[in-house]
Each structure stands twice: as C-alpha cells, then as structure tokens.
Amino acid sequence: MSLRTAPARRAAAAVVAVTALALTAAACGGTTKKSTDAANSSAPASSASANPSAASKKGLTIAYLPKQVNNPYFTISDNGGRKAVEALGEKYKEVGTNSGTDTAGQVSYVNTLTQQQVSAIAVSAQDPGALCTALNQARKNGVKVVTYDSDTNASCRDLFVSQASAEDLGRTEVQLMAKQIGGKGQIAILSAAQTATNQNTWIGYMKDELKKPEYKDIQLVKVAYGNDDAQTSFQQTQGLLQQYPNLKGIISPTTVGIKAAAQYLSGSRYKGKVQLTGLGTPNDMRAYVNNGTVQGFELWDPAKLGALAGYAAVALASGQITGAAGQSFTAGDLGSFTIGQDSVVVLGKPTVFDKSNIGQFNF
Structure with missing residues (x-):
C-alpha cells in the first residue's frame, strides 16, 4: 500500500484489514x-x-x-x-x-x-x-x-x-486481483520505495501465490516503484499502461500508490477496464469505489x-x-x-x- 501504507483481536482484525491507511507512503x-x-x-x-x-x-x-x-x-x-x-x-x-x-x-x-x-x-x-x-x-x-x-x-x-501477517497480506491481494480480472491477463505491481521491507516481503508472497496452478493464466509483467510519492506514483501508473496496453490489473500495496493510481484510472479511458487493488484507506478510496474505478481493496486501522x-x-x-x-x-x-x-x-x-x-x- 505503500500501505501508505492499518488490530488485533476482533476490533483489531476489522481494522486491520484494509485500507491500510496505506494512504501515505509510509504505511505500506x-x-x-x-x-x-x-x-x-x-x-x-x-x-x-x-x-x-x-x-x-x-x-x-x-x-x-x-x-x-x-x-x-x-x-x-x-x-x-x-x-x-x-x-x-x-x-x-x-x-x-x-x-x-x-x-x-x-x-x-x-x-x-x-x-x-x-x-x-x-x-x-x-x-x-x-x-x-x-x-x-x-x-x-x-x-x-x-x-x-x-x-x-x-x-x-x-x-x-x-x-498483519505479511503472508496474509501478500496472498490476499493476489486473490482479490484474480477475482477482479477473471483469473487471466497481465498484471503489474506499483510499490513504494524499492528498499521498503514490508513492501518487498508482501511482493515476495504475491509472487509465490502466483505460482499456484489456479493463476497460470495471470502474468506479472512488472514491479514499478512510486517511492510513496503521489506524483511519482501517478506517473508510474501512466507509464505502466503505456508500456503494457493489454494490462488487466494493478496491485498497489501502499496507500499513497493506490490512491494515485486510482486518480489516474478514474480520469482515463482505462476506468473500469484495468482493475486496481492493494492497500488503502477507506476515506482515500471511497470515491473511487463508489464511481466504479476500484472494486475492492484491503487494509488495517x-x-x-x-x-x-x-x-x-x-x-x-x-x-x-x-x-x-x-x-x-x-x-x-x-x-x-x-x-x-x-x-x-x-x-x-x-x-x-x-x-x-x-x-x-x-x-
């Protein structure tokens, strides 16, 4: 999300999920x-x-x-x-x-x-x-x-x-994306900084999840880095779609990245055609869920x-x-x-x- 980048027990669990306030670059x-x-x-x-x-x-x-x-x-x-x-x-x-x-x-x-x-x-x-x-x-x-x-x-x-468990986060983001694109097509990952410990761990589990037989028709074409910066993440999203015109989905495990990607997709011809999931916060992502740019994402409180x-x-x-x-x-x-x-x-x-x-x- 860069999770911009977030509970433990029941209350924590609910929050934990999603939206990871990933909003900010850090988070994720x-x-x-x-x-x-x-x-x-x-x-x-x-x-x-x-x-x-x-x-x-x-x-x-x-x-x-x-x-x-x-x-x-x-x-x-x-x-x-x-x-x-x-x-x-x-x-x-x-x-x-x-x-x-x-x-x-x-x-x-x-x-x-x-x-x-x-x-x-x-x-x-x-x-x-x-x-x-x-x-x-x-x-x-x-x-x-x-x-x-x-x-x-x-x-x-x-x-x-x-x-949350890094494994849970990495694998569930792939599972969400697979459902959204019907189990086939090219996907990319929009991460935060290239050295971010959590991002790299989550991405490792994403790649491992993609090795399973049920994802044989999904191809990860690139991992891009937006450095938890809104403008850079926006530009990286644009670049991914130009480089891969058949791209079906983007996973952004950072709050900053997923919001920037949603902003780009929402105002482009790719809205509703290229799926987006990852880690974000409800307040950042509500408009994009309501207007159909994003089907679903996850996070914690x-x-x-x-x-x-x-x-x-x-x-x-x-x-x-x-x-x-x-x-x-x-x-x-x-x-x-x-x-x-x-x-x-x-x-x-x-x-x-x-x-x-x-x-x-x-x-």
Missing part, C-alpha cells in the same frame, strides 16, 4: 510478521527479566519516528500512538523527515533522540539495516526500541508491531497500529515485558497481546473494503 512500506519470520529467524530474545504485574512508570517519553511526517497514513497512526501514550499519563513526541526515502535523516533523528534520553523510540524503518547501528547504540543507552509498520533487522530492536506501538513501548520501558516470545501485555481497549517468534506482535487480519461496507469506516 512496512513489514509484517512473515517478513520478519523469513528474514530474521534468529532474533535474540532479551535476557532481562520481566514483571508483568509492574505498574507503568511515570515520566516516560515515547518518541515516534515515522517513515515520513505529514504523510496521511503516519499522521493517523501516530495520532493513535499519541492518544495511547497520553492516556497512560506519559509524554508523546514525533520527529521525522519530509521524505519517505531519507534514511540518513532517520539515522540522525535516532541519534538525537538517544542524546535526549527518551524512554523509547517507536520507528517505522525506511530500510531494514541502515538504522541498526544507531538503534543498537540507543538500546545500549537504555532506550527501548519498537518498530511498527516497517521493521528493521530483528537484532536491532526490542519488539516489532506488525500490521493505522490508528490502532500506532496505539499498539505506544502501549508496547510503555510496557517495555516499564519492565512489564522485555520483548521475549510468550510474554503478554495489555493494550488498553485493544485487549491483551502475546509476543510471538522473533519478538513480533501482530495487530490482526486485514479487512477488505468494497461497496458493501466502505461506508461504515471513517479513517
């Missing part, structure tokens, strides 16, 4: 449980002891570092985090770059937050490895590190809050994703959890969550949005 550029399972199967569990009965410490500062500030997706997710953190009586702050590809800028912010001695950093990583040195230095200085939406290498953080990251950060900083598999913590109204393999917590399953239900959601 994240990671999900399977992406960390596949890439970081040797994540070290914390050796420190946890006290699940401990009260939340007071005076904590939880800093959010999204892939990109002023990105609709991250604005929603981080506002969810702010509400969760402040509900616990702690201090919230957000910092970040205006670009979804400024990895050096993210590193600089991590270093600054470490110097400021914040209690925890909730970060959506632009690159899986580039932040590792800075994040591990932060951890050595007592700062807890939670990744959300897009993960780092597992050895560089204490906990990853995943939108980004606000709940950000909130879960905030609850996890406070629980870590308070010593209630260390990030080890099997530990549990409570995340307010979202309910109780248990940490899984590789220190991953999953918000819930994605939700599919179409004409039958999109009017029920407001995010």
